[in-house]
Ligand SMILES: Cc1cc2nc3c(=O)[nH]c(=O)nc-3n(C[C@H](O)[C@H](O)[C@H](O)COP(=O)(O)OP(=O)(O)OC[C@H]3O[C@@H](n4cnc5c(N)ncnc54)[C@H](O)[C@@H]3O)c2cc1C
């Protein structure tokens with residue numbers, strides 16, 4: 030059977046199990062026929078079809094058959110091995126069989142869900158099962174290798190997700206490195222005044238957590254820092270973090286802020302990033318009053334000393350003996366070893382300049398929701414007063430929902446939080462200014478605890494709701510009542526008429542999207558992204574915070590739009606997954622490593638340079654030199670196996686015989702064998 | 703071999719190509735899983751053999767597939783820079799380029815052998831690639847066997863990683 034002259038193992042006894050998956054498979058694939066075909070295949074002792082193979086009785090079926098029929102090979106035709114390979118390996122092991130004598134056939138994702146034609150789907154399923162039976166014959170019992178898990182954890186991103194995950198781990202006694210790119214942790218939540226639906230003060234719930242991070246003996250916090258290199262695998266990641274200089278030393282600064290006062294710029298002159306340019310800052314500044322760490326930062330792009338070298342350095346003078354200001358600081362590279370990683374890098378908001386019809390950047394009184402979050406914030410640029418750029422108080426405000434979201438031209442997804450934060454902003458604006466507020470919505474989405482009740486409350490507060498997608502915003506007045514106003518044109522789909530609503534202020538409820546640099550992080554950590562660019566979870570329901578890179582977990586809006594309660598829940602789940610990994614101490618590794626048949630190897634070294642992990646070396650220099658593969662370093666890609674000129678490198682679980690048998694099985698019908 | 707070709711020529715009415723896919727575990731196999739969970743319908747002609755990385759695809763597997771009657775072979779791997787094992791897909795690409803030339807000499811039309819980068823999120827692209835390839839191979843008709851036989855496949859093995867012209871592989875006219 031095999032070209033390699035290997036003898037077919039004798040007394041092979043295969044059991045084949047074809048799953049109905051309820052109707053998921055059985056509605057399309059004729060599972061009886063597949064089982065019947067299997068029964069006729071060489072080596073098959075028993076073949077069954079069953080409603081749910083992954084259920085307890087389904088697994089018991091396998092265990093029982095192993096005993097009753099002395100099975101020594103198992104084929105399960107059901108869903109993707111990514112979903113249930115472990116399940117069936119465990120079932121086999123529970124029946125006393127080595128787990129690697131099991132092979133799975135994917136007749137759900139790869140057959141019944143994608144091929145509606147019953148006859149052809151059944152044909153494909155039959156061929157895949159035949160291939161699997163031929164393959165499994167060549168399987169051998171394997172020992173599981175174990176790798177130990179380094180107990181330290183890296184958390185990337187210091188928004189509420191990263192903060193919560195880091196604290197959970199640190200409180201459990203684990204050492205955490207928290208890496209944040211901005212000069213302060215806090216993320217988007219630090220920008221809000223109140224949070225829906227309870228309207229509790231964001232700072233009151235966030236600030237204590239931020240301080241706790243700073244104070245926690247188990248957390249090493251690096252702000253102005255980024256991950257620049259990642260090596261290794263689950264249990265043993267080596268990560269390089271670059272810390273950009275703050276030019277004020279965190280270890281020496283007391284947070285007195287005298288340096289800011291003393292800056293040669295008497296007035297703040299430069300757009301303040303945290304306030305989205307709604308206020309000004311000096312070249313040396315504290316990002317916001319509750320910033321953690323409470324240490325000013327110098328922006329070299331605007332500081333005279335960095336631009337011309339001719340500043341009087343009054344900040345250095347003001348700091349005096351402390352000497353915390355270090356204008357010579359250079360980037361610093363830290364290298365840490367961790368066993369697991371939590372990615373919590375959050376989101377960015379949709380840039381409404383991409384929809385010029387809404388006039389953002391054209392009319393000064395068109396704002397994004399994030400800007401309005403700053404305007405209503407008591408510690409924001411206006412001290413919480415809602416005033417327009419020209420200093421007027423708005424008498425009427427229009428809030429446009431779904432900007433950039435649920436839009437085929439931009440982002441097709443619903444951003445999940447915009448309806449709710451629009452309601453929140455409507456409430457706050459009305460409360461603080463008494464203005465007439467109009468919400469323009471497509472559908473009102475309030476699925477959360479207390480959300481619908483909040484909507485009802487707004488209706489009672491006299492906020493107006495107009496159902497329709499706004500066509501455009503302009504300052505063209507058609508009659509005197511529109512003079513000096515921004516006019517929103519909208520088809521009111523409940524009244525069935527086109528309306529023009531003049532207002533003083535327009536708020537764009539911009540959607541949530543993946544950060545533009547998520548791609549770089551994705552590559553560094555070798556995780557996947559879903560089509561829209563959010564990090565992809567291993568399974569949407571069963572492994573929502575795991576990724577396809579083992580030991581790397583995701584939390585918060587980097588995985589998809591969500592509100593703070595969901596973000597925190599997910600961050601807790603990610604921390605729990607990391608803890609579970611650490612407390613196990615070690616995990617089994619897929620034993621799919623490559624190995625060398627020393628007698629056949631001519632030590633040609635082709636493989637040595639191919640291995641990305643330097644797992645291959647030439648040994649036996651004095652006698653017969655040959656290649657040797659360190660199984661602890663081999664990750665099982667099989668590249669060296671395919672490249673070995675003499676065929677003397679082989680791979681467990683992906684032996685040539687197994688793959689060739691699979692190919693033969695697929696094509697057996699064609700070639701008549 | 704001849705007989706096989708004849709048999710299959712007869713049944714080429716309503717010809718359904720049979721394509722063997724070698725998909726890497728981390729990208730293209732997952733793309734096929736995603737196509738499934740998204741219920742994207744596509745041609746049922748591809749049978750997938752899962753490998754950990756496209757770098758595991760031994761040229762021998764491809765030859766074996768054609769020799770055993772496949773009408774096409776599709777290798778699917780991660781996009782450049784995305785390989786789960788850093789650069790297995792570059793190795794696959796290198797081999798693919800050589801192997802394609804060799805296959806051409808053996809009478810395998812280029813449309814029958816493809817290497818595609820399809821990431822885990824590209825279920826839609828997977829469907830498009832498969833549908834397109836199936837149509838292409840359908841138009842080419844059944845594969846009628848190598849016109850020359852690579853007599854020493856083992857020797858070919860010895861040349862996989864070097865850049866020598868694959869033309870030096872011994873072949874015999876059928
Ligand atoms: C206008 C608006 C109002 C909202 N109001 C509410 C509300 O009232 N109630 C509610 O529940 N939800 C609200 N939300 C949703 C809320 O903002 C999110 O649920 C929450 O901020 C998600 O937290 P996060 O930690 O996942 O992401 P983020 O808050 O975005 O934090 C991510 C952090 O990671 C850092 N980071 C990013 N990339 C890197 C990198 N490569 N290296 C290092 N660090 C990095 C960022 O600097 C940031 O600090 C609102 C959202 C918007 C847009």
Ligand code: FES
Nearest residue numbers: 726755779780786
């Ligand atoms: S893992 Fe996909 S090509 Fe290497």
